[in-house]
Amino acid sequence: MEKDNSVKTMKSAKTLKTAREAGYFGKKMLTDAIKAQEEGHPIGWSMVSWWQGDFIAKAMGMHLVYPENYGAFCAAVRQAEPYLEIADSEGFPNNLCGYARNCLGFAKSLRDNNYVIPEGAPGGGLARPVLLLASGTACDARYKWFQSLGRYLNDVPVWNLEMPQSGVKEYYLKDNKEKNLRFVVKELRNFVSFMENLLKRKLDHDKLKVMLDQALKTLNIAWQVDLLRRAVPSPMVSQDFWSVMIPHFYLPDDPEAYSFYERVYAEVKERVDNGIGAIPNEKYRMMFSELPPWHSIGFFDELSKRYGIAMVMESWNYHAPTPMPEEELDGVTDPLEIIARLTYHKWMEHNEVAREFDTSPGFFNAAYLKWAKEYRADGFFAHPLMSCRPATYTLMHTRNSLEEKLKVPGVVVPGDIIDLRVFNADEGFSKVEAFVETMDHYRDLRKQAGMAW
Amino acid sequence: MFVAGIDIGSTITKIVISNGTEILASMATPTSAEHRRLAFRVMDDALASCFLSYNEIEYIVATGYGRINVPFADQQVTEITCHMRGINFLFPNVRTIIDIGGQDSKGIKVKDGKQVDFIMNDKCAAGTGRFFEQIADVLGVKLEDIGEMSLRSKNPASISSLCTVFAEQEALLRLSEGASIEDILAGIHKANASRIHSMIGKLKIEQDVAITGGGAKNLGLVRALEQRIGFPLVVPPEPLITGALGAALIARETATKLTPQQLKEKKAKRRLEAVTFFDDPKRGSEIVL
Amino acid sequence: MGYTAGLDIGSAYSKAVVFEDGELVSYYVKPTSGNFSLAADLVLEEALQKVGLSLAKLRYIGACGLGVTFISETFNKITELSCHTRGVHYLMPSVRTVIEIGNQSARVMKTTPKGKVADSLVSDKCATGSGRIMQIISKVLRTDLEQFGKLSEKATKPAKFTTNCAVFLETEAISRVAEGTPREDIIAGLNQTLAGKIGSMVHRMRIEADCVMTGGVALNAGLVAMMEKEIGLKIQVPEQPMITGAIGAALITAEKAEN
Amino acid sequence: MSADNKKGLAKAQEIYNNRGKYARSLKEQGKKVFGYFCCYPPIELLTALDIIPVRILGDMDQPVTLADNYLPPVMCIFCRSAFDLGMKGKYDYFDGFVGAHACDGAERTSFIWTNYIKTPCNFHLDIPHTAHDAAVDFFREQLEYFQKELEKFAGRDITPDELRNATMAHNRQRALVREIYSLRKPDPPLISGTEMLTVLIATMGMSVHEGNLLLEEVIQEIKQRENVHEKKSRLMIWGSLIDNAAFTELIESSGLNIVIEDTAIGTRPFWHDIRDTENPLQGIAEHYLKEVLCPRTFRDSGKNYEHDSELRFGYLKDFAKHWKVNGVFANIIRNCDIHGYEVPVIKDYLNGLGIPVLVIEQDYSTASLESLRTRFQAFAETISS
Incomplete structure (x- = not known):
């Protein structure tokens, strides 16, 4: 048996060559921002907004860094603890989002050092922002956290982007979708005027259009990689995905990201064509939800080695969306509207499945119902997070639905994105070991029911 | 009178x-x-x-x-x-009080002889006397000895769980892996000191800092806390009373x-x-x- | 086939069983008392001695439990969920649901007709829903676990517990004693708390008859009765509810080795 | 039921104790009853169709069991408790369910609720996160859908006058609640925090008209009081809601008088009237987004931290001044993100006004209340010295 500690620091051995190159993009975001600041460009701290705010800010010459990503980064290099402790003694309840607490702790250390990034900050630290770009999508933390940063970034304004999240039934009410989109576009216009006011410069619509075109291309190819992953044996597992997701998720407008995905695509395609699996002896295929334990990704290598488990697909929200139907963009020229449609589509694209299976909310659980069959999943790996309620709220419901409606069972291994204390690899292994028998059993049940996989 | x-x-x-x-x-x-x-x-x-x-x-x-x-x-x-009054009487310069009791731990802020803020641990035995009692019990050593013993450690064991019940198991595992009792105790004290420190931190620690209650009699804990906080603690001659x-x-x-x-x-x-x-x-x- | 031993080295108790050609011939249970290696050696020795065997006669050893790595002999490690399921299936083949309450956590397992894990659920990482609490409280009340059932039947107004911490549950129990709450009511309240907690896990599994409860806590008839009420099914308890894990470990190991 | 023979506070207490029984008696009279989450669904629309809105609450007295398998323990315990009651059939009298995106917890719980607890009519309101004009328009459009769904259910339309009258009745309720609040200004207050809670919860389970009658009775009753309550340090509660009188009793028996509570069962739903606008839905939308001051709604940031705090919490300064508050209890139901993030800023702001703050993260369970007593007593000792 490996010692507790060594398991916790288990790094993952990426199977794809291209996945090993992906670390470049994470570092690039941080170092580019520091360089940009030195050159006098404005810096923005941005929440992941599923591309709603990113291109607009960037088209206006702002450099964005992502504190959420920084949290994952600090956790992966095991340097989050000191920041968590600072946030703790600042009085923030210790059950708040781990990313947020990491960021609040960092921001305090930044302020205490007169806004010069303290020596030894992981990855060079986050450059001081002039804007905090919050998002109302997905969770409350992502605007409450930025609001509470005011304590440390005294006069930095917060802008909160709006994105409707209707229920499945409401989504299908007549004209509702178009009304929602109109609201988003109106709000994006407000955001643009806010930015023009803040930066004293105009939005360059042409530049925005170019970035957008590039981004849609990148997202498209990233989606095509996902399609390749339906192959048996799985050509690319979650351990690889969590590395390669960075460029499309944060930098889809970057031509470098696009050419990177061309290479990813080629590598995965080659595996598919030659029937090569990412792991040897694939016996079981599982879908993963939600955020992974960044500090222990190697856990999944171990699952492959011990039980032949391939993690074939993971949380829907970190994936590129399916391409929008052409008619959706027919005659749409306003880049703000294209952005609105893109993000809204990303969030609502699984509503059809949700309606088919009579389950709500569509945006958090329906994707797995669709993918179970497409990716021939034998099981569902649920990873409830101690410090992230929004990602955890619907996990049990997803598992229940998969089991009831598709005879795909689920296993629950609790952990956290940042906090090391919760995740117990040994406990995880012993649960999964027994779960292997369960997957066998449900395979039989699916066969009896005449299901396709 | x-x-x-x-x-x-x-x-x-x-x-x-x-x-x-x-x-x-x-x-x-x-x-x-x-x-x-x-x-x-x-x-x-x-x-x-x-x-x-x-x-x-x-x-x-x-x-x-x-x-x-x-x-x-x-x-x-x-x-x-009462703790505030007792400490204030003994040490008028103390601004922050840490009280480690049997089943809870507290932080108290004092200003001009008045209590201005306090904090109590939240429904968890971590950082309390009960924690040490359980651990001493499991390791088969006397409660009054654990502090001194922990100070003899050169290589504190890693104890990650702050739940008494699970820390107990962790301690046993470490013991079975060959760690010495001293090292385990040092690990336990370190983990608890960090827990107590982050609780007291919410009050904005100001010097002088006094420690009272049963925990003040545990020299291992006092040293571990001093290391965390960064300066020496004031310990009353009879911290229990x-x-x-x-x-x-x-x-x-x-x-x-x-x-x-x-x-x-x-x-x-x-x-x-x-x-x-x-x-x-x-x-x-x-x-x- | 010859002799196979099964070991379950838990945080509270160590258990050993010996099988001869697929038949259970001996078992031994003793508290682990914090020393996994010693406990493992001891229970195995005692179990062998009971049937006059020497270690050399054993063809295989299968093992599970928290302290499994401290077993000095060569053994096959198997996960507890599979062991308990299999062990119960051996004792009571008609069982489809197993509720296992260990020292640190509670587990609910559904079993296939062949004794494999059809589905399972493990309680959160908190000692509340575990046997540990019973142990702690029995100490507070100075009562054996076996007495819990009889006492809780006499309860008139079960005490309320809702803290989520074993240590504070102890404090609560002490306070209840101090307030004058009769011991019966404290035990009944504790049984109710546990039954509610574990009962909800069982509900989640949409359990099927027959249902069995294992682990030392199963000796607490009061808890079993309350669980029955909670889940609306009769619950059986094996004569020796603590050795199912060790039985499963032996059986699965022998089976794997033969194939 | 016996509540019929009682008046004022006694009646409120009776209904508070038997919410389910009371709601079922309304159904026996042929009324329709809808459940709603939090203080964001505009219940004026329900009233306009003579549907009784019943606020969904949890029960601090009942351990959560069934909900464990749908909402894991790291979730907001209030939501878990409410859903647990739903799963146990405690709300089986609902003819409809109105969910709301008030916070993550309320939103996801609403969704999960509709999956497992079926009611003839249900609607989810996606409350926008900002109070921008575009957000108000968007919300008003949603209310139009909501209205149509309700009309479909009731089999008849709401006339503008009906909606206007309903709004006026609710505004009347708001005014009456504020009047009771003003009777808490004297020292000692004429009505305790515990009594106030039972009155408010009682009105949240009956028609607005009955509720107004009850409030009028209560006002009359307490105005005639003399020396019912002792003088104690005066406490304001801010934060997550409290829906169990055992909690307020504990506080008030620890040397404190609760004089005002800025919570979702307190001032928040009642502090401002809905404006009469040409399209009545416009005034309703504006009210809920702009005037219900739960920190779940993001308000544009101020020039700097102090200015921002002033914009967001300035009203607390007025509360503190007019209700002569000695200290504030910041109540955080464990895992309530919305209020959790505000702990340092609310402390900064109120301490800056010289007001001590007691922050407690609690587990929403009556069994764990007793362990909080020392904190409230020590806080009372702190603010009285």
Whole structure:
């Protein structure tokens, strides 16, 4: 048996060559921002907004860094603890989002050092922002956290982007979708005027259009990689995905990201064509939800080695969306509207499945119902997070639905994105070991029911 | 003027009898489940040791988690205020107080002799005497020895769980893996010090910092905390009785404000016999503790 | 087939069983008392001695439990969920649901007709829903676990517990004693708390008859009765509810080795 | 039921104790009853169709069991408790369910609720996160859908006058509640925090008209009081809601008088009237987004931290001044993100005004209340010294 500690620091051995190159993009975001600041460009701290705010800010010459990503980064290099402790003694309840607490702790250390990034900050630290770009999508933390940063970034304004999240039934009410989109576009216009006011410069619509075109291309190819992953044996597992997701998720407008995905695509395609699996002896295929334990990704290598488990697909929200139907963009020229449609589509694209299976909310659980069959999943790996309620709220419901409606069972291994204390690899292994028998059993049940996989 | 403070903690019951200027008697004895009877027993002993009777004590303040179970007390005050008063009396320069009790730990901020803020640990045994007690029990060492032992460690074991029950298992695993008891204890103390530190941190730690309660007698914990906080802690000579001392101080202060008549009326209301569940034949249970 | 031993080295108890050609011939249970290696050696030795065997006669050893790595002999490690399921299936083949309450956590397992894990659920990482609490409280009340059932039947007004911490549950129990709550009511309240907690896990599994409860806590008839009420099914308890893990470990190991 | 023979506070207490029984008696009278989450669904629309809105609450007295398998323990315990009651059939009298995106917890719980607890009519309101004009328009459009769904259910339309009258009745309720609040200004207050809670919860389970009658009775009753309550330090509660009188009783028996509570069962739903606008839905939308001051709604940031705090919490300064508050209890139901993030800023702001703050993260369970007593007593000792 490996010692507790060594398991916790288990790094993952990426199977794809291209996945090993992906670390470049994470570092690039941080170092580019520091360089940009030195050159006098404005810096923005941005929440992941599923591309709603990113291109607009960037088209206006702002450099964005992502504190959420920084949290994952600090956790992966095991340097989050000191920041968590600072946030703790600042009085923030210790059950708040781990990313947020990491960021609040960092921001305090930044302020205490007169806004010069303290020596030894992981990855060079986050450059001081002039804007905090919050998002109302997905969770409350992502605007409450930025609001509470005011304590440390005294006069930095917060802008909160709006994105409707209707229920499945409401989504299908007549004209509702178009009304929602109109609201988003109106709000994006407000955001643009806010930015023009803040930066004293105009939005360059042409530049925005170019970035957008590039981004849609990148997202498209990233989606095509996902399609390749339906192959048996799985050509690319979650351990690889969590590395390669960075460029499309944060930098889809970057031509470098696009050419990177061309290479990813080629590598995965080659595996598919030659029937090569990412792991040897694939016996079981599982879908993963939600955020992974960044500090222990190697856990999944171990699952492959011990039980032949391939993690074939993971949380829907970190994936590129399916391409929008052409008619959706027919005659749409306003880049703000294209952005609105893109993000809204990303969030609502699984509503059809949700309606088919009579389950709500569509945006958090329906994707797995669709993918179970497409990716021939034998099981569902649920990873409830101690410090992230929004990602955890619907996990049990997803598992229940998969089991009831598709005879795909689920296993629950609790952990956290940042906090090391919760995740117990040994406990995880012993649960999964027994779960292997369960997957066998449900395979039989699916066969009896005449299901396709 | 004679006054008394009695502090019924979850683990230890403490008493201080004072003549208003100095301590005449002080005692500490383990708390049992039956507080009322216990309160009489320790009070009887303490009174006997300085040849006094209940009636001669002008005012009695009870504190601690069992404070409502002291039938002869004239007033109940929380242990937070009493610890603050006791420490403030002993060390007027102290601004931050850490109290490590049997089943809870607290931080108290003092300014100009007044309590301005406090914090209590939240429903978890981590950072409390109970934690150390359980660990000592599991490791088969004496509770009073663990602090010293932990200081002999050169290579503290990693203890990640702050849940007593799971830390227990972790300690056993480390032990089975070959770690020495000293190293495990050092790990346990380190983990608890970090927990206590982040709780106290919410109050904005200001010097001087005092530590009181049973935890102050654990040298290993005191050192581990000093290492975390970055400067030395003030430790009272008898850290267990600061709460009872504070209670006695409050008793004196209140008594001086009352007229002899009022004091007499107060005394008349004291219940000097423990009527409890255990004495009530109607309840008819055979629990003996 | 010969002799196979099964070991379950738990945080509270160590258990060993010996099988001869698929038949259970001996078992031994003793508290682990904090020393996994010693406990493992001891239970195995005692179990062998009971049937006059020497270690050399054993063809295989299968093992599970928290302290499994401290077993000095060569053994096959198997996960507890599979062991308990299999062990119960051996003792009571008609069982489809197993509720196992260990020292640190509670587990509910559904079993296939062949004794494999059809589905399972493990309680959160908190000692509340575990046997540890019973142990702690029995100490507070100075009562054996076996007495819990009888006492809780006499309860008139079960005490309320809702803290989520074993250590504070102890404090609560002490306070209840101090307040004069009769022991029966404390035990009944504790049983109710546990039954509610574990009962909800069982509900989640949409359990099927027959249902069995294992682990030392199963000796607490009061808890079993309350669980039955909670889940609306009769619950059986094996004569020796603590050895199912060790039985499963032996059986699965033998089976794997033979194939 | 016996509540019929009682008046004022006694009646409120009776209904508070038997919410389910009371709601079922309304159904026996042929009324329709809808459940709603939090203080964001505009219940004026329900009233306009003579549907009784019943606020969904949890029960601090009942351990959560069934909900464990749908909402894991790391979730907001209030939501878990409410859903647990739903799963146990405690709300089986609902003819409809109105969910709301008030916070993550309320939103996801609403969704999960509709999956497992079926009611003839249900609607989810996606409350926008900002109070921008575009957000108000968007919300008003949603209310139009909501209205249509309700009309479909009721089999008849709401006339503008009906909606206007309903809004006026609710505004009347708001005014009456504020009047009771003003009777808490004297020292000691004429009505305790515990009594106030039972009154408010009682009105949240009956028609607005009955509720107004009850409030009028209560006002009359307490105005005639003399020295019912003791003088104690005056406490304001801010934060997550409290829906159990055992909690307020504990506080008020620890040397404190609760004089005002800025919570979702307190001032928040009642402090401002809905404006009469040409399209009545416009005034309703504006009210809920702009005037219900739960920190779940993001308000544009101020010039700097102090200015921002002033914009967001300035109203607390007025509360503190007019209700002569000695200290504030910041109540955080464990895992309530919305209020959790505000802990340092609310402390900064109120301490800056010289007001001590007691922060407690609690587990929403009556069994764990007693362990909080020392904190409240120590806080009372702190603010009285």
